[in-house]
Amino acid sequence: MRTPHNERLTPTTRSTRPGEKSPERKCILTGRHGEREDLIRLAISPDGQVLPDPRARAPGRGAWLGVSRAELEAAIEKGKLKGALARAFKSAPPLVPEDLPAQIEAGLVRTLTDRLGLEMRGGNLILGSERIAEHARGGALAALYHASDASEGGAAKLDQAWRVGMDREGSGEGGTRLPLDRAALSVALGRDNVVHLGVIMGRGADRSAAERVEQALARLQNYRDASQDARETGAV
The missing domain is CATH 3.30.1230.10 (YlxR-like)
Incomplete structure (x- = not known):
């Protein structure tokens, strides 16, 4: 994803x-x-x-x-x-x-x-850099997203955690930059200062x-x- x-x-x-x-x-x-x-x-x-x-x-x-x-x-x-x-x-x-x-x-x-x-x-999103990094390193994220105005350093750290968890180190893959800034994400999710978000793995036959x-x-x-x-x- x-x-x-x-x-x-x-x-x-x-x-x-x-x-x-x-x-x-x-x-x-x-x-x-x-x-x-x-x-x-x-x-x-x-x-x-x-x-x-x-x-x-x-x-x-x-x-x-x-x-x-x-x-x-x-x-x-x-x-x-x-x-x-x-x-x-x-x-x-x-x-x-x-x-x-x-x-x-x-x-x-x-x-x-x-x-x-x-x-x-629905409980399918994870917020907060530390929590996202923990789930990413454990291979528990189906997708990783960053706000359009997220810092390069913050995004890079989470991208690296995701690559470790998915056994894709060296691939250069990582999260996707959303066409939404942190203000728009914060409004959409009802939380303060949302910069990154992780989507957890699906738990059923339906689309994740x-x-x-x-x-x-x-x-x-x-x-x-x-x-x-x-x-x-x-x-x-």
């Missing part, structure tokens, strides 16, 4: 049971298919305005995006999004708010912070807490990052 620094995350977890295939959806801009947990759903409000639906819970017909924020902004500027939405919703072109890309990113950030809060309440957190994190990072696949298709 760890990703070496600067390595792009890719969603790898699914909400389906073992052996089941996750439903696929089609990106309205690129035409590519992907599992719904990798894409971002858009919904239409009663007044015809496009709204982000990152949890895919809004009623009615939805449209799906599998592009980064930069690619979405380019599609909006070129007028491609309105046409794609009209075809997807089988209606007149809906109203696209100017800040839709920012709304989507904010929704994905909330999804990540909400997920961290749920895992905290680390997989759930990684999925939310990967969707946000993939939206923020440029998509190599979309650039290669030239569809956006």
